[in-house]
Amino acid sequence: MSPAVAAGSGVNGVELGVVLFFFVVVTVGGFAAVRWRRAASLNSLDEWGLGGRGFGTMVTWFLLGGDLYTAYTFVAVPAAMFATGAVSGFFAVPYTVVAYPIIFIFMPRMWSVAHRNGYVTPADFVRGRYDSRGLALAVALTGIIATMPYIALQLVGIQAVLDTMGLGGSGSVFVRDLPLIIAFAVLAAYTYSSGLRAPALIAFVKDTLIYVVIVVAIIYVATKIGFGDMFTAAKTKMESKTPAGKPTGAFLTNKQTYWAYSTLAFGSALALFMYPHSMTAVLSSRGRQVIRRNAAILPAYSLMLALLALLGYAAIYEVSQGRMNVFGRDGVANAQLAVPHFFQLVFPSWFAGVAFAAIAIGALVPAAIMSIAAANLFTRNIYREFLKRDATPKQESRVAKIVSLVVKFGALLFVLGLDKQNAINMQLLGGVWILQTLVAIVAGLYTRWFHRWALLAGWAAGMAYGTIQAYLQKVPNTTTKLVDGKPVTTTAGMRHFGSSLAEFPMTHTKVYIAITALLINIVVAVVLTLVFRALRTPAGQDATSPEDYYSDEAAPEVLDEAEREVSGVERTS
Template sequence: MSGINWTALVVLVLLFGVVTIMGFMATRWRRPSSMESLDEWGLGGRSFGTWVTWFLLGGDLYTAYTFVAVPAAMFATGAVAGFFAVPYTIVLYPIIFVFMARLWSVSHRHGYVTPADFVRGRYGSRELSLAVAITGFLATMPYIALQLVGIQAVLEVVGLGGGSNWVAKDAPLFIAFALLAAYTYSSGLRAPAVIAFVKDTLIYLVIIVAIIYLPSKVGGWDSIFGAAQEKMTTVNEATGKPTGAFVPGSTQMWAYATLGLGSALALFMYPHSITATLSASSRNTIRRNASILPAYSFVLGLLALLGWVAIAAGTKPVGLDGKPNAQLVIPQLFEDMFPDWFAGIAFAAIAIGALVPAAIMSIAAANTFTRNIYKEWIAPNASPAQEAKVSKLVSLVVKAFALVFVLLLDKQNAINFQLLGGIWILQTFPAIVFGLYTKWFHRWGLLVGWAVGMVYGTWQAYNVVNPVTGSHFGGSLANIPGIAQMGYIALTAFVINLVVAAIISVALNAMKVSNGTDETIKGDYFADAGDPRVEKLPATPHEVTPSP
């Protein structure tokens, strides 16, 4: 790369400007009488229909991790590190079809805003609710940081971000997230819901064009797969082992399978996934989306293969500092192979693809802090308006923290940011999902199991050392106890968590120790829009019937 690609930069800035304006104007979309409540600011009035929810969930789940880190992993180390994301999203949707409608119903019935709200109501346990809340908040931080990595990659390829001082190097990133913070603060969840339409349209356009056009420029798919296989079987001098896996071998099957299953179980435990879900207008909206969201999995598969297209194209992802950086491979591929104006559109798709989930994640993290830490432990008499004010302020703090997080850590490990968060968030699965069906698990068993899973998972992840840099948290795979095969740490920690919770639950249930007061009843898990027991939100102007 040499100099600034002005044509691509102008297109990028123009499209970025359009979505910024849309973000600020989103507060007028389905405008409520007041935004001073978490139901309105943080959940969009719980009023989004099938298509809005589809775009919102797509914008939320298919992030810069999808556009930058997955192809980068395919480019750098092959199928185990990158392509597992495709089967995991295929497995994911039947799972959420089963339980997310129940969570929507009970949340709709009781006004729950976060998963920790549900845990508090189901088990009557402030401690277990706090554990779920802290885990969600903690796991969201690296996920937001991952979105920054995506924007950084685009800015660096377009020619911005060089220089020895922060003004030249990081100012564009600060500006982008200052704008994100401003329109998220004013418009809440409505902003990413509106912007998601633009984001998904650009992504589909870019991927379809790329998957049709690029193979013809590099000799076709035979040449692409041949180049990828050759690279993956080449011995890496730093490790003395093959560079990666073209097709997972017998010793890598457990790693591939556990990454897929563990990631699928973890994804909808994140606060931002549940926030987007709870914004839907009905339980059937959730089920319909579980049926049509796999369309994104097809696009994800194509996108992942672009990492191997880059191998065949001879793409050299080198940063402005002169060092190789696999996270730049897709933006660099687009700049090398497309006209500058279309490269600008592709860059905008990646950048906007980072803004949408970052907005939802910061809102979800802020809601979690406000509801389950601030109101539960600090200000129990806080009004809805106070809750909304605190949540807005915390959303700004969350973005600032994520910015520091990514500026201080190694960007080469971007995919591990998300996987590390997955280790933590999967430990909340028993309390949330099993709680939707049964109270057999004891609240103290769930809490101890969570603690054991968190400690084990974090310790194991810390002990994974990057063979090239020597840094800790260098991956998310470790030996599975008793099997002597490499597997996803999150799933191993989850199994240990579950075993501990079950053993303690058997003992405490046998001793008839109280399992807390359950404020839910069976019918709550089937409630739908219009349920007479649901406290209605204040009427918005477009809902008020004028007097004759």
């Protein structure tokens, strides 16, 4: 191990300069985005929150890519590969592949019904379809609470980069976190002024940088390490025993983990498009065909993700050769540093700067879209529904802008105030939660057979089971710290939310908690629907019509309303 890479070395000026350069570029771009595809006014949610619903194949591709493959993915997936191997890390590859055939099937229907009825959020759809404010509120709240830790995790990604460059670590809390606070304040400012146009424009920069970095890194691995040696190093590490006598991780899946692997992949794929931010990106596209075409071309990102995941193994190789370690400035081992430290080891400073800029911008884009999506949900499904029923479009967009600020600063406090591990655990729980909205949304796209109250009860059952099960997963709370240049591992009791896997009821097979919760959710919804139907409980009015699910155009009155929204408010320029 070379402690030189860890604590002690100062700020790398070249890396920092390159990162600052790109940061200024995207900041200027973010503010200039307000002029891009100029709208008469940004004072409506359609314009501010959905970019005017006019994005074509290319923009949607970058936006969705920027949205789904976040800094956290770039840092955390290789980190999981580095720490425990295939089951907790590489499942992300089948996950981001099977997601697309699934999207291909149902998202065009979502787009059509949303477009024709002027829906901005998934909760809007549930409200219209089932005539239930309660169910819509449940969907909206789930979306907001599942999104918050996701935004917080983006910050964890930026922190890993800052730590590697020599910022952070020791020092006063304020100085340590100042760069993060500044980055977030700038992000908040241009999201406020430009809405969804800002991340859509910045996504171009981000993806270009990431692609270049990945290609160079893989060429390095292929020529300087060799894939064979890389996999051998990974296998050796995964098969070595921990002090508790268990293998460190999994190089391949085995009989005990087949179901864990497949349920993690399929559960995450189903959850992916329930997240409000991915729905926002889909609804901002121009048409059904744009979505289908994107479902066909988006897996190009998955290739990038898979190659990045393997960099976790490349880091294992470098560690085994004694060339790098994953100790942070505070001297604590942190797998999240595997990829940033690997970049710093193998790239010249200026190119490591490009890589770090890619990760940092890769955090800002999704954080912006996520905060916009959460703001849309709050405005449409809580503010307008429960607080001010006669809100004008201008008031709506003003509330949304303010909420987007609140959400971002909430996430910032979360990261600064709480342990990183908590952010990761909350994100795990977020995936479990968001999947519970699937029955109401996806089943609703095809059938109105389910009763609204049965769906609400199913949602509650799934949420309760998932939260409790996740809480019950205890793992030893271990920390590895450098003491006088030597790693020392200490264990301080157990911590909750230690795993996203739990035994399937009445078996000893571990599966993804979200999937078990979803099955319980479905069973409760089906049984109670039969009960409510037998009791002839009122099912409410369906505001959508069968044609809405096929339409490629908005209904005339929705267009009229949009017209009024735009012309009725004073011009801001």
